[in-house]
Amino acid sequence: MSECSSCGKVVDVAAMEDSQRRTLKIVLAINLATFVMMMGAAWFSRSSSLLSGGLDNLGDALTYAVSLAVVGSSLQTKAKVAFLKGLLILGAAIAVAAQIVWRLQNPGVPVFEAMGLAGALNLAANAFCLWLLTPHRNGDINLSSAWECSRNDIYEGFAVLLAAFAVWVFGTGWPDLVIASALLLMFLRSASRVLRGAWRELRGATPAPSACELP
Template sequence: MSGCCDSDCGLQPVQQRQRTTLRAVLAINAVMFVVIVIGALYARSSALLADSLDNFGDALTYALSLYAVSRGATVKAKVALFKGVLILLAACAVAGQIIYRLSVPSVPVFELMGLFSVLALLANSLCLYLLWRHRHEDVNMSSVWECSRNDIAANISVFLAAGGVWLTGSGWPDIVVALALVLLLLRSAWRVISSAWRELQQAGTG
């Protein structure tokens, strides 16, 4: 006789695939956080710093998602809610950095911005590819997919900001892109938090 019921046996392969994918993207984002934050500090770029904080938030997100893989719907929804709060905090951190750059103006090093944004784009494209098949499996993996998709938009934006700094010789393109990333993070936080909240309400009334 089987040691698990049919539904559990059906879920186990899916959960194992989710764990494998989450471990891979967690490692990628942890490494990229260190690499990009060093690049951001040397380049004096708010947009690149926003990108590095996004990688740090993603690493925490993937770690939490890994924990939630085999848990119930309520736990997954709570983890997704916490991830939404992390995205919101990242938006606030970038907004604070923008205020600092406005009070202490500087021109970022566009060569470093471009180089590190391309490195981040390659790494996050790999993450997006790995997460693609999991994007509709549950609220946990859906929120992970949301984070990864944001990363691609952020990387492209930073690369464009580097071009803008090169063309204008000023730090304004960096500031403008950083502001756009704040709005992107706020939108993502709203979507993840509202989705998780709906899941919690359904679990409470189910």
């Protein structure tokens, strides 16, 4: 009886890991596609908030890729991956900061129609990813961190739509820069928390918090 029970547990774990891999592959593909779409829209519309969203999608795609690679790995390995996720968030923040500085030196009014369309498509894609990841939200740090990233994407999606609406209402580019700056602060704080938590985990202290944790 105990052997059968043990076999059943092994089968359940294997099925769970297969389900995690399938979900991560789907959300990885979606984020790669939305990254290309958002970067094209950011270039066309000259929007810093769209650039922020596009880089966030790239960071998420890389996050899902490394999460996929360590499904079933040890907690120590997953902590190392969490540290890498923190570095990816920090890299996105640096890129957004550079874009904001450039836009301040080269002011202009973004094309709000392109911002709104790209933002709406991105929000819909992120909502679908969140729905796919929700059944795994209470799993280990690997999948729960991916869910946290996806949930943050929802807030980022609404922020981009808000920026597009404000640009349309006021006819100026400052709302786009304000939203991009807010996203920058979120990235910096999130990166700091993730890196500190992962470092504590690697040193054998308390468990690391979920990646992309909200400020």
